Amino acid sequence: AQSVTQPDIHITVSEGASLELRCNYSYGATPYLFWYVQSPGQGLQLLLKYFSGDTLVQGIKGFEAEFKRSQSSFNLRKPSVHWSDAAEYFCAVHTGTASKLTFGTGTRLQVTL
Amino acid sequence: DSGVTQTPKHLITATGQRVTLRCSPRSGDLSVYWYQQSLDQGLQFLIQYYNGEERAKGNILERFSAQQFPDLHSELNLSSLELGDSALYFCASSVVGGIGETQYFGPGTRLLVL
Numbered sequence: 001a002q003s004v005t006q007p008d009i010h011i012t013v014s015e016g017a018s019l020e021l022r023c024n025y026s027y028g029a030t031p032y033l034f035w036y037v038q039s040p041g042q043g044l045q046l047l048l049k050y051f052s053g054d055t056l057v058q059g060i061k062g063f064e065a066e067f068k069r070s071q072s073s074f075n076l077r078k079p080s081v082h083w084s085d086a087a088e089y090f091c092a093v094h095t096g097t098a099s100k101l102t103f104g105t106g107t108r109l110q111v112t113l
Numbered sequence: 114d115s116g117v118t119q120t121p122k123h124l125i126t127a128t129g130q131r132v133t134l135r136c137s138p139r140s141g142d143l144s145v146y147w148y149q150q151s152l153d154q155g156l157q158f159l160i161q162y163y164n165g166e167e168r169a170k171g172n173i174l175e176r177f178s179a180q181q182f183p184d185l186h187s188e189l190n191l192s193s194l195e196l197g198d199s200a201l202y203f204c205a206s207s208v209v210g211g212i213g214e215t216q217y218f219g220p221g222t223r224l225l226v227l
Contacts, residue, residue: 045218049215106156
């Protein structure tokens with residue numbers, strides 16, 4: 001069965017610093033990959049998604065992610081973090097057998113001023 | 114604002130009771146999904162409907178049921194509630210429920226079972 005691993009439960013970065021959140025997936029073929037953000041008390045908002053083609057995907061709010069097949073990874077990056085980026089970030093996967101999303105356990109981002 | 118609405122926002126009830134959560138999908142979306150977010154289980158897929166028909170089932174308990182109505186809104190019914198059912202329940206919608214489609218999430222219903 002497909003699975004998603006987010007190895008970092010909690011990350012703290014200073015405002016203005018760069019950010020990388022890790023995501024690894026387990027699936028035999030090329031999956032459809034997503035990053036969602038959940039702000040406190042809010043629903044999930046899609047940041048970006050990867051289906052095929054260019055392995056570097058641009059999203060909203062200045063986020064990007066890179067798909068690396070050899071490492072089964074889809075890490076999320078942002079060059080300069082803003083205090084408003086503090087939230088929980090979820091990596092998720094669709095696979096070819098079901099349209100449900102399988103989520104990782106999430107990474108909580110704290111931004112210090 | 115995703116365009117997906119969920120009511121109520123908060124629900125407090127007692128063990129053994131039954132509740133109904135309501136979801137209205139984005140305009141034009143035919144498929145609705147339900148997810149449960151809890152501290153111990155994380156975000157888990159419960160069930161998917163497409164145009165009134167059940168399409169996929171996940172880790173949904175037998176005490177839980179759902180349906181999608183002709184106007185495409187959906188309801189999730191939770192019965193014989195237990196303390197462990199306390200969670201945030203999300204509804205999401207997508208155009209036709211296909212692989213790779215973006216799912217748009219509502220703000221969730223927070224259920225507290227006392």
